[in-house]
Amino acid sequence: MGGSKTTGNRTRRTHALGACKTCRRRHAKCDQRRPKCQMCRASGVACEGFADDIRWVAARKQASPSRTSRDGKPRDVDRDRDRQGPRRVLYTEQSRLSMSDSLSAELVSGSIDASLAEIDVRARDSDRAAEGSIVVGPFAVLDLSSTSHGDAVAEVDEAGEKEVVSPSRMSGPLVESSSGVSPSLSQESIAYMNDLLQWSDLFSLDLQMPDSLMSTAFDIGDALVLEPGAQAAMNGGAMGMTDPVLDADGELNEMHPTAIPQIPSNPHIESVNVLADAHFLLRHFQDHVISRMSAIPLEQKSPWKILNLPSAVVTFSDLTFLGSQNISHARLANLYCLLACSALHLSVNPTTNTSETREHWQPIAEHAYNLAKNHMQTSLRHETQPKAAKYKDQLMAICALTEFAIISGQQQDARCYMVDAERLLRLRGLSKRRISQKARLLHHVYTWLRIVGESTYTLHDYTPSEHFMDALKCSFRCQNTTVHSTTTTGHSTRLDDFLRLARCPSDSDLNIHEPKSQDVGLHDIHLQDSRSYPDTLYHQIYGIPEAWLSLVSQTTRLANVMETFRVARRTPQVRKASIEAWDALHRRSARLENMVCALTSRKVESTASPRGSEVCAKAHEYLLQALNAALVIFFYRRIRDVHPLILEGHVDKVVSSLSRFDAALTGAGQTGPGTAWPLFIAGCEATTLERRWEILKLLEKGEARCGFAGFGMARDVMKEVWKQQDEHITSSCGESVPTWLDVTKRRQIWPILA
Numbered sequence: 001m002g003g004s005k006t007t008g009n010r011t012r013r014t015h016a017l018g019a020c021k022t023c024r025r026r027h028a029k030c031d032q033r034r035p036k037c038q039m040c041r042a043s044g045v046a047c048e049g050f051a052d053d054i055r056w057v058a059a060r061k062q063a064s065p066s067r068t069s070r071d072g073k074p075r076d077v078d079r080d081r082d083r084q085g086p087r088r089v090l091y092t093e094q095s096r097l098s099m100s101d102s103l104s105a106e107l108v109s110g111s112i113d114a115s116l117a118e119i120d121v122r123a124r125d126s127d128r129a130a131e132g133s134i135v136v137g138p139f140a141v142l143d144l145s146s147t148s149h150g151d152a153v154a155e156v157d158e159a160g161e162k163e164v165v166s167p168s169r170m171s172g173p174l175v176e177s178s179s180g181v182s183p184s185l186s187q188e189s190i191a192y193m194n195d196l197l198q199w200s201d202l203f204s205l206d207l208q209m210p211d212s213l214m215s216t217a218f219d220i221g222d223a224l225v226l227e228p229g230a231q232a233a234m235n236g237g238a239m240g241m242t243d244p245v246l247d248a249d250g251e252l253n254e255m256h257p258t259a260i261p262q263i264p265s266n267p268h269i270e271s272v273n274v275l276a277d278a279h280f281l282l283r284h285f286q287d288h289v290i291s292r293m294s295a296i297p298l299e300q301k302s303p304w305k306i307l308n309l310p311s312a313v314v315t316f317s318d319l320t321f322l323g324s325q326n327i328s329h330a331r332l333a334n335l336y337c338l339l340a341c342s343a344l345h346l347s348v349n350p351t352t353n354t355s356e357t358r359e360h361w362q363p364i365a366e367h368a369y370n371l372a373k374n375h376m377q378t379s380l381r382h383e384t385q386p387k388a389a390k391y392k393d394q395l396m397a398i399c400a401l402t403e404f405a406i407i408s409g410q411q412q413d414a415r416c417y418m419v420d421a422e423r424l425l426r427l428r429g430l431s432k433r434r435i436s437q438k439a440r441l442l443h444h445v446y447t448w449l450r451i452v453g454e455s456t457y458t459l460h461d462y463t464p465s466e467h468f469m470d471a472l473k474c475s476f477r478c479q480n481t482t483v484h485s486t487t488t489t490g491h492s493t494r495l496d497d498f499l500r501l502a503r504c505p506s507d508s509d510l511n512i513h514e515p516k517s518q519d520v521g522l523h524d525i526h527l528q529d530s531r532s533y534p535d536t537l538y539h540q541i542y543g544i545p546e547a548w549l550s551l552v553s554q555t556t557r558l559a560n561v562m563e564t565f566r567v568a569r570r571t572p573q574v575r576k577a578s579i580e581a582w583d584a585l586h587r588r589s590a591r592l593e594n595m596v597c598a599l600t601s602r603k604v605e606s607t608a609s610p611r612g613s614e615v616c617a618k619a620h621e622y623l624l625q626a627l628n629a630a631l632v633i634f635f636y637r638r639i640r641d642v643h644p645l646i647l648e649g650h651v652d653k654v655v656s657s658l659s660r661f662d663a664a665l666t667g668a669g670q671t672g673p674g675t676a677w678p679l680f681i682a683g684c685e686a687t688t689l690e691r692r693w694e695i696l697k698l699l700e701k702g703e704a705r706c707g708f709a710g711f712g713m714a715r716d717v718m719k720e721v722w723k724q725q726d727e728h729i730t731s732s733c734g735e736s737v738p739t740w741l742d743v744t745k746r747r748q749i750w751p752i753l754a
Contacts, residue, residue, distance in 0.1 A: 021048035272367045274339055278316050281342040281364075285309065289345050292706040293403060295675040296543045296623050303441050303541060307396050312338045329379035330393035333372045337400040340368035344408055348707035369404060373413075376401060380420065384427065391428040395442045398424065402449050409709030411750040418453065421446050422495055425525060435522050444537050447525055451553045452677060452754040454498050455634065458744045460560060464568040467500060468561075472568060475584040476501050476561075499560050501588070502528045527553045530595060543620055548627060551596055552634065558588060559638035589639050596635045600628045619664035623675075626657035630678035633685055643737060644685045644725065654682035655694050662701060676702060677753040680714040684721045684740040692722060713751045717743055 019030035020037050022045055030037050032050075040047035290304045312335040318324035319335070343365035347358050376397055383389035398421040405414035425446060429439055464472070514531045516524065521533035527550035536546040562585055569578050604624045629650045636642045658679065676699065683695040696715065703711035717740055724738035744751065
């Protein structure tokens with residue numbers, strides 16, 4: 001800004017901003033050379049240095065009378081220091097927060113790339129209407145209007161100068177279109193969510209999470225164990241997360257680290273170089289594994305392709321040729337887990353499985369999984385605090401580990417990961433003031449894995465807990481007392497074991513015709529509330545309506561509560577209240593039965609994208625028919641415990657729908673195996689050889705496409721159920737017919753079919 005300015009016959013020198021303190025005091029032109037300017041050196045004076053251009057707002061300190069003014073009076077040094085420099089505070093802290101909230105409210109729904117693309121499209125569209133939305137941003141600072149169309153209006157301001165005003169400035173900023181939101185920022189489809197940086201990554205950082213939530217004591221409820229020696233691991237989850245534990249009196253005990261189930265050390269496996277084949281494994285995961293982990297091929301991007309895979313690619317580049325030192329353990333866990341899933345598929349895929357491939361890929365899968373588990377353990381122990389690791393990185397890594405445990409048949413690890421995922425979700429996810437779309441996407445993945453997994457989990461300890469006895473005394477009605485495990489936000493921090501019912505007035509949680517509020521929809525992670533939620537993503541991620549998954553969740557929960565009630569009914573103190581409580585459970589089961597049957601009788605319409613092929617749409621419709629029929633079988637098996645002969649019609653519907661679904665996929669050249677859940681639920685009720693043969697044939701087809709452990713476990717359980725049912729019919733005993741519930745309990749196994 002230096003230079004000279006002519007005024008008449010006299011030349012006046014302008015002052016340069018950023019001059020040193022000596023030149024400022026001497027009113028001399030400074031050349032701003034650092035550390036000492038040339039003007040001070042030429043004049044032979046000491047250069048006092050330069051003032052900071054950026055000033056930090058600090059608390060006012062007490063005046064220090066170490067210097068005196070010209071009249072001999074003490075001078076406030078701090079006050080003089082605050083007056084130095086050209087910077088001034090223009091906005092208060094409250095104003096800056098308000099501006100940030102306003103900006104984030106406009107941009108948080110989409111990605112930065114989508115916003116820039118929208119700006120580019122609007123700038124190039126010469127045929128847009130004059131009254132269209134041509135201002136982006138809440139402050140109207142990005143004006144894309146032009147004066148070439150003759151729409152600008154010249155106005156005269158108070159100083160008498162003309163100012164060109166665009167139509168958008170005359171009518172105010174038009175941020176939203178007639179449809180409500182801009183298409184590029186729409187939240188209705190995950191197709192708009194790309195793999196790049198999102199506005200929510202900038203505005204939804206959990207840096208202001210209350211410290212009280214970080215020290216919240218989580219009540220894990222009843223024991224979630226599979227084996228007698230797993231109690232310690234389950235109290236802290238699979239990762240050995242150090243967590244406060246409540247004693248019998250509800251007081252907070254000291255922190256106790258817990259052990260995790262480790263893979264036995266193998267020197268041969270530990271010497272494997274996992275990253276040597278990382279390029280091939282990541283590409284194989286994208287091209288083959290993702291499609292086989294999906295229930296049905298959809299036009300939408302899979303969450304694995306939106307979140308996990310891009311994060312793994314960036315982590316791999318940082319780890320290798322970029323040489324970054326700031327890689328969180330959560331990101332490393334996600335990378336190694338994806339490599340483990342890809343190597344596992346190569347080792348068990350029947351189409352490429354040979355002795356050589358198994359010997360090559362199986363050690364890589366085991367070692368990569370071991371590395372992922374260790375990094376996840378370290379992340380949950382040391383990176384759960386804000387700024388240590390992103391919440392999305394931790395949750396996507398746990399979901400990946402859960403998926404690996406499911407497809408590899410490690411039921412103990414899968415159970416532990418689900419508990420850890422819920423703990424992390426309640427600790428860091430639901431406590432956010434704003435839940436980003438990427439976080440919601442991960443919440444949907446967790447909900448699918450948890451609910452479908454819980455539907456076939458029968459290894460609970462059904463001994464009534466203290467919370468269950470309290471609910472039993474009031475017949476599962478709503479109480480006015482506040483539960484001690486509820487935070488200041490009103491959401492429960494107690495981990496859910498699917499052994500209790502939400503106590504709402506008049507069973508309003510089962511009113512399926514009312515929409516959920518935004519707050520309820522975001523925090524109902526286990527879908528206890530059957531009401532519809534407009535912003536759900538389940539039909540886009542998994543191709544199913546949220547109502548179906550919600551009814552599976554409520555049927556599982558009600559069945560567990562009724563089983564616990566049968567155990568509690570044997571105690572003397574419960575016998576008096578058993579009639580009223582049983583009547584309340586019966587009313588809930590009747591309402592739930594009506595909703596299940598209503599969903600099944602409703603005409604099934606595919607929710608696939610209209611851009612997709614007609615064959616894929618038909619395949620989607622057939623799968624929904626099979627899922628609805630299997631839901632009816634699931635309800636009458638878990639709640640009513642009917643004879644298998646009563647369910648034969650629904651079994652035939654599942655078999656025929658899945659056969660048409662498989663034929664449609666084959667005709668379209670798709671490789672998705674579908675979900676084994678309806679096959680297992682219907683297959684365990686098949687009583688004739690023809691039905692059993694058809695179910696086994698479909699199950700073997702799905703297993704041949706992916707080779708995952710869930711198909712084999714489902715086949716083993718079904719064969720055992722058929723054997724026991726045939727023996728029961730031959731003996732003509734008066735006991736109830738054996739079911740898959742009895743087989744899984746006796747053999748202590750968990751068929752995970754998510």
